[in-house]
Amino acid sequence: MEKVLMSGNEAIARGAYESGVKVASAYPGTPSTEILENVARYEEIYAQWSCNEKVALEVGIGASIAGGRTLVAMKHVGVNVAADPLMTLAYTGVNGGLVLVSADDPGMHSSQNEQDNRRYAKFAKIPLLEPGDSQEAKDFVKRALEISEEFDIPVMLRTTTRVAHSLTPVSLEEPGEVLLKEYIKEPQKYVMIPAYARVRHKLLEEKMSRIKDFNDNNPLNYIQWGDKEIGIVASGISYQYVKEALPEVSFLKLGMPYPFPENLVREFAAGVQKLFVVEELEPFMEEEIRALGLEVTGKEIFPATGEINAEMIRERIGNKTESAPVKLEDYSGEEIPPRPPVMCPGCPHRGVFHTLKKLKLIVTGDIGCYTLGCLPPLEAMDSCICMGASIGAALGMEKANPELKGKIVAVIGDSTFFHSGITGTLDIAYNLGSSTVIILDNRTTAMTGHQDHPGTGKTLKKEESKAADLHRIVNSLGIERVTEADPLNLKEVKEVIAREIESPQSSVIIFQKPCALQEKKDNPLIVDEEECSYCKRCLDLGCPGIMNDWEAEKVQINPDLCSGCSLCQQLCNAGAIRKAGDNLE
């Protein structure tokens, strides 16, 4: 059979298609985003972006109760948002199979923390599957749905960035016919009042005990005997690293590490001289192994932070290396300037952060491209915790220290506002706050690659829907002072922020301008060298299109990068910056 190269995320989508999933829902978040983007290509599956992960899972729960196979996807921190329905869903169980994909991000390539969501599976008491490549990602979706239906329980499929974003060969199959299950009204199963929930909790414990027995003989977990001096337990991507590094040793590969297959682990441990466990982040399996009274080496030699790689395993378990680095002369890593991510040329967020810095305001920030406003030279952000936190944090600051009143703004993006900014804003209105909330409305979910959201009026399947109106939403929350302004007009930005921050009432400013990456570029700007006094005001914008040639004491604009947004022109006192093609006065 022909093999196709697929990312883990594409493969999960394919798995959903092949196993007859009826409904898929998600909120975008790296490294999970492409799952739903790919699911949406299958006409047979109803797929949607939800406003946030909690709603996504609730939609999934409904779909499952109605009898359809369901897939819900999110990044690791999204599971925090969805944790409320998840914990009780474990009690109710499912009708159509339900798989929750948690895409974790060890190493924090694009996340605010690196929590290990395997702990959630144990916490919620649900089975956990961990694929190590794209073939497994696809196959495990099917297995997860079957286990879900067989044991009447939701199943977590946990990937990590290197599984989600690595392309590896996959054999495709045709979808089998999976019929919608009959919907049956079962209040004692799905209405979790205490009297019913007590019964369901007991049932859940019994189920997990049965699943534990099942998992001891589950083909997803298997031993590969090799050199018996060393035995290594691994799951997910770590298994690939181990196999790459030490192909000759004995392995216990766990495709389903929870509930922990105790007997299989004991059998393996008894067959090897020294037992190791290789896992990124938490000592999840290590603790299970130790609880069996077995001796094992894990976190003593591997970090509990960041990623692991094959070379680390070669060195720390195998006492050898395959690295043959070039001997470099004249090379110093310290001399190499870092290349951090940066707001794009023409980004509508830039001028707002430039102004917030000039006004010396306290800025509670949020999750999105605009978080880059914390970096030099803009440096206009004081906190960033999670989706939606900017707004509650602003209110808390002014309540704790009244002297800060009138100095605090919360900054949040449009997609983030729909995700979890609405309740925070309502909290400000309700609790007589005076904070100013700035909504940076760039008409898209930019950081994750431009996904639609309620404000764009387009669904994941590109159907036209009703565009949510930010202005009217904010009004209806009880905030009357709402101003809409152009973020590329610096004078207007400054006037509006200065005015609203002075107001004793709470207020919202909506800066609306589409993301620069989705707009056509204007003619680039150029610097007239004669006129330029090298005052460097334009450089305060931190625009990658403006070059500071400090040896020549000159500023230049890179015509290939410049979008013509004109922020630098507005800042130039000398009038030295103009549009290419325009004449000087």
Next chain:
Amino acid sequence: MSRDINVLLVGVGGQGTILASRIIAYVVQANDLSVKLSETHGMAQRGGSVVTHLRAGKEICSPLIDEGQADIILSFEQLEAWRWLPYLKRGGMVVVNSQVIYPVPVILGYQKYPENILEKLKKNIPRTFAVDALALAREAGNERTVNVVLLGVLAKNLEFDQSFWLQALESILPARVLEPNKKAFLLGYQES
């Protein structure tokens, strides 16, 4: 090919490293080798330093190339070649676009862009192929073909037949950009 081949593609977010890696993967697969790729998404793509790992061989497990284990560094920008050089294996090859893209700390004048990178690269790595890919891409009629110019240089220095590369371009690229890309590939191929 008897052994594994590790290619590290490095550049700046938005330069088209991912597409280039897909084309190499196609060629490698057409030669009956197994391949794994691993790439950067999300935040780093906003003008940050990006890297794609490509590993090919009879049996590949880890999708990642560790330090000192890359056979080839294919760099879309000078500084990025220099930054990732510790990943190169002894006897390895560097294909580098001579284009300079200043990172923000340099643009703002906080830090200096290292001097004479190409000379230092050539001194350290005898098999360094530097090419002005942007100029050749312009010559091909489309600035966005920088990635394919570099593939042309790479192709000349690998053992896969040229026809596989052209076939890869045809099957991966949309028809409307195929011509400038083919031209870009051949310009790169002739350059080295």
